[in-house]
Amino acid sequence: MLKRALLRAATLAATLLLLLLEGTGAQVVRDPRKRMAAAAAPKAPGKGQCCDEVRSLKVQVANLTSLLEEMSRRQENVVRQMMELDHQTRQQEARVTEAEAKYSEINNRVGIMQLQAAQAVTQTSADAIYDCASLYSRNYKISGEYKLPADEFLGTPELEVFCDMESNGGGWTVIQRRKVGLTSFDRDWKQYKKGFGTIRGDFWLGNDNIFRLTRQPTVLRIELEDWEGEIRYAEYQHFTLSNELNSYKLFIANYSGNAGQDSLRYHNNTNFSTKNKDNDKCVDDCAKLRKGGYWYNCCTDSNLNGVYYRYGEHTKNTDGITWYGWHGPNYSLKRVEMKIRPQNFQP
Ligand SMILES: *[C@@H]1O[C@H](CO)[C@@H](O)[C@H](O)[C@H]1NC(C)=O
Ligand SMILES: *[C@@H]1O[C@H](CO)[C@@H](O)[C@H](O)[C@H]1NC(C)=O
Ligand SMILES: *[C@@H]1O[C@H](CO)[C@@H](O)[C@H](O)[C@H]1NC(C)=O
Ligand SMILES: *[C@@H]1O[C@H](CO)[C@@H](O)[C@H](O)[C@H]1NC(C)=O
Ligand SMILES: *[C@@H]1O[C@H](CO)[C@@H](O)[C@H](O)[C@H]1NC(C)=O
Ligand SMILES: [Ca+2]
Numbered sequence: 001m002l003k004r005a006l007l008r009a010a011t012l013a014a015t016l017l018l019l020l021l022e023g024t025g026a027q028v029v030r031d032p033r034k035r036m037a038a039a040a041a042p043k044a045p046g047k048g049q050c051c052d053e054v055r056s057l058k059v060q061v062a063n064l065t066s067l068l069e070e071m072s073r074r075q076e077n078v079v080r081q082m083m084e085l086d087h088q089t090r091q092q093e094a095r096v097t098e099a100e101a102k103y104s105e106i107n108n109r110v111g112i113m114q115l116q117a118a119q120a121v122t123q124t125s126a127d128a129i130y131d132c133a134s135l136y137s138r139n140y141k142i143s144g145e146y147k148l149p150a151d152e153f154l155g156t157p158e159l160e161v162f163c164d165m166e167s168n169g170g171g172w173t174v175i176q177r178r179k180v181g182l183t184s185f186d187r188d189w190k191q192y193k194k195g196f197g198t199i200r201g202d203f204w205l206g207n208d209n210i211f212r213l214t215r216q217p218t219v220l221r222i223e224l225e226d227w228e229g230e231i232r233y234a235e236y237q238h239f240t241l242s243n244e245l246n247s248y249k250l251f252i253a254n255y256s257g258n259a260g261q262d263s264l265r266y267h268n269n270t271n272f273s274t275k276n277k278d279n280d281k282c283v284d285d286c287a288k289l290r291k292g293g294y295w296y297n298c299c300t301d302s303n304l305n306g307v308y309y310r311y312g313e314h315t316k317n318t319d320g321i322t323w324y325g326w327h328g329p330n331y332s333l334k335r336v337e338m339k340i341r342p343q344n345f346q347p
Pocket of ligand 5: 317318
């Protein structure tokens with residue numbers, strides 16, 4: 001683009017030069033007598049023709065000069081834009097490098113923690129680790145990914161979990177997270193039973209695992225964030241699931257928080273439903289309507305395993321990640337985390 005502009009400017013300059021020559025020297029050579037006559041007699045007929053030509057040439061020269069000026073202005077603009085782009089690219093590169101450095105630092109920290117946790121487990125097998133709260137009480141106080149050991153007595157395998165060791169005293173085992181929005185939560189019974197997703201991103205820990213973790217008296221904390229960046233929470237001093245035979249029925253009690261009207265209460269004492277298992281209390285098939293697995297009643301006062309809608313799309317549907325008590329039935333939240341810890345936990 002720049003090259004073409006320069007080429008055009010050069011062509012114009014050449015044209016200009018030609019025109020100037022034609023307008024002055026060329027004319028003198030062409031008809032010297034006429035010129036002399038014109039000088040001698042001002043009213044001679046040749047003079048008007050000559051001056052018209054000169055005037056027209058002057059106009060053309062003026063036009064071309066302004067064109068040239070315009071061209072060089074544009075060229076300057078292009079150069080400035082290119083410099084600006086270059087600057088932006090360098091800034092972006094710096095930001096990516098910074099993010100990468102942070103990511104690998106966090107990765108390292110978590111890696112060390114995992115190693116230490118594993119060692120701690122093998123060294124003191126008498127003192128079992130049940131959850132993030134037991135890790136916290138052994139001084140693992142950095143949030144991240146941990147491995148809970150297999151429980152030989154229950155016959156449960158080892159379990160990867162994400163521990164939130166910071167929020168409200170720490171010791172939380174995260175059982176659900178929505179924040180990236182690329183993992184579908186419209187899954188079947190078996191997948192909700194086992195769990196799915198990635199422990200650092202969006203996931204459901206699995207109904208069997210949640211059941212296993214809530215056999216001791218357990219607190220549930222739900223953190224919600226909207227697209228304006230505001231954060232609210234709902235906490236239940238008591239939270240349990242039934243086992244699979246009893247359809248993972250939900251039991252919650254003693255709500256507190258600032259997320260408006262308690263929007264999980266409506267789902268209390270309700271069986272879990274998925275798209276291939278309608279256990280709700282409705283003639284409708286709530287799991288299919290709301291596109292998630294949840295303790296559907298008829299159907300929802302909250303739908304934390306609903307469809308992830310991004311900003312701009314987040315107010316248009318009723319199957320999103322909703323919490324009616326805060327933003328109503330048509331507002332899909334930006335981030336949700338559900339986390340649990342024992343009632344007797346001491347920060
Ligand atoms: C010079 O520009 C003016 C207006 O921009 C236009 O009317 C005129 O025809 C141009 N003259 C020549 C010789 O290009
Ligand atoms: C919940 O599931 C259990 C068995 O899994 C069943 O006996 C009970 O009727 C169900 N409750 C409702 C409300 O569907
Ligand atoms: C849930 O139901 C039980 C009774 O089964 C009740 O004791 C409890 O208070 C209810 N929870 C809420 C939050 O209303
Ligand atoms: C709810 O809180 C009250 C008062 O603190 C307590 O008496 C009751 O046992 C709690 N209920 C449950 C199910 O934890
Ligand atoms: C929610 O969206 C549905 C359509 O998707 C619309 O019929 C309903 O009026 C909306 N409700 C509110 C409260 O905006
Ligand atoms: Ca139904």
